Amino acid sequence: MTDPLLQASDLSAHYTTTDGFLERLLGIGDTVRAVDGVDLELSAGETLGLVGESGCGKTTLAQTLVGLREPTSGSVTYRDKPLAAWSRAALRTNVQYLFQDPLASLNPQQPVTDIVSEPLAIHDIVPADRRDDRVATLLERVGLDPLTANRYPHAFSGGQRQRIALARALAVEPELLVCDEPVSALDASEQARICNLLADLQDEFGLSYLVVSHDLSVVEHVADRIAVMYLGEIVDIGPSDALFEDAAHPYTEALLSAIPEPDPCWTGERIVLEGDVPSPIDPPAGCRFHTRCPVVIPPDEFDLEPAAFRSMLTLRKRLEVGEDDWLESLVPRDGRHGDTATGTTEAIRDRFDIPSPLADPEAEAILERALEAIVAGNVGGASEQLGAAFETPCETIEPELQAEGDHRVACHRFDDDRAGDRRSRPSE
């Protein structure tokens, strides 16, 4: 492999939520770990797709990679030289950034000519008297009528605005273009056209792309390699074919299953992730995905189905939240189970889809004791009992990215001593 064009090592970017007079005075505020220890590299001429749910830190990562945001720790190098060591002009003529919302990223007070010629003026790329011609060439290249260059951004459609933004980014003849959700603000047909335009421009100018998107189908269309991000970390990275053929990380699998399929005879299963993305202020310990992972690893001591263990883990996470009158909200008193203690434990099992009884008698005994403690009102005790008895590596040990076939995955199911677990993938 050739030297990477852009490389990030152990990159973190945190925000503080401190805001306003009182909070500043008292020094309160939380740290949002938007990007947390990311390693990433991008080779010349390739397109790297970065996908993830909204709020997982994609945009922060992309902006940190091009130096629009200072990293909290870690480093970014472009052509083996740290970003800070590059002069502003040299860096900005090599690395460009395409924003998500083209209307917001174009100054409403400037006509298109001024917008597109601004980089030419800043870096003095073309002498002033030839700038208008250069702008016309650029606009034509991205598929716009140069005669409309005197108009203001508001007069254009979404796709046309994104083309203007693209023309502006291309004006400096960059090597690397970081596209932050380049098509998510556009309708489907315009999405496809912009994707094709990006591909054409790559062939023509030998560009490298980093394409950030929440939409795997867009990334599939343009990317050579795909990195999957969850809560500030890269969990899965590999060539797009490999990723689509044989998704390794359970999160990637869930994302893939969410792509709509037009085939009416398609019988693929849709994996629905429970719950919301946890807060990046206080991310879960161990594997950050373990709170929602459908195939979280059961403890070795017991013989448990992954699904049953998932349900028990969900129950325990709910107990840890410790809301008031949570029992009432959990167990509707509809009289189906009666008001007895046994009835309530059954209702809890029903609610969380925990099989009754569990396959393993020893585990069943522990669970039953915990459920009785809940009914007795000792919620903290129950959660502690469950936590002590059923310990999963997903919750305690942070997984490292490790090679698995063509891609690298951060998941404990691919640990060497756990090769057996992989065979029990539910989607196969």
Next chain:
Amino acid sequence: MTDREPTARRGRLRVEGFESSTERSLEDDTAWPRSVERDREQSRTEGSVGRSRSRWRDIWRRFRSDRTALLGAAIVAILTVLAVFAWPLEVTTLGYRITLQPFALAPYDPGELYVGPTNAGPSLAHPFGTDWAGRDQFSRVLAGGRYSLSIGALAVALALCVGVPLGAIAGYVGGWVDEAIMRVVDILFAFPFLVLAIAIVAVLGQGYWNVVAALVITGWLSYARLIRGEILSVREAEYVTAAKALGASDRRIVARHVVPNAVAPVIVQATLNVGTVVLAAAALGFLGLGLSPDSAEWGTMLADGRSSLLQGHWHITVFPGLALFAFVLAINLVGDGLNDALEPRLEDGESRTAHRGSRTHDVERRDR
């Protein structure tokens, strides 16, 4: 489709038609429904494809197309010319008398007593009649514009000089500086505008410059608050980040992106405020706190005419009042037109009326 077996494999069905080859033919889709012909025409006459026009020329073109705003501008211009040329303007320094402006449109000296009968109604000799001291009302209304207009222009200009830098600093620097400046603004805003002005004049005493000072002290607040808010929002705007990503220097970002976007509402507000300030000066004059009672200032003339009005001499208050009304109305029309002209998004006719309603309303509410 031959294979209809259920399968979990993806991609058996593909949607065609978005490939690059088909895209070429779709390119004509990028239709330019309106005014593209105008652009073409213009490019042809200017002899170059897409020659850039300057921002100010664009603004002037938009302002020019607004008839009511032009009417307002014309009234303001006429009143200004009349005020300047109403009576010779002389400055006395070191014993020398320098005549800055020798013309006199007014038939009589506005301060001269008993040029005609007292309290006479409008006649050919005195078109606006005469007041209780026999002074010619027409001359006084013409010359009175000097006070009102110059107080309005000066007070607004000085208030801008105080408010804009302070607000801009508060918005840029943030932190403690911001807190300090904005708390002062809040405290001063807690007083009703006119009451504070009255209190200041009461402390400083009567006189032209004291009235200006009172209006500046009460007037800079709204500019500071307005520009701070604009700068806060523009600073976070994505096009500022985009300019940074292009490698623009801070100075360029401020000059090309922050100022043009933040300053438009301030210009509009300042224009509208000229009217408010003239009214406030007149109100101070009416309350006897403005200029000395015999000076020809519109507000003072109204105050003088109050007793005459009770005696049935309507003309003494009506003409200065009309002048005041015409000027404030004209200024508001101009401000309204500027509001539209400074906002390229309002260029297309149909959205204009709707948008204007809401914007003007906003500005006016901020005024209070």
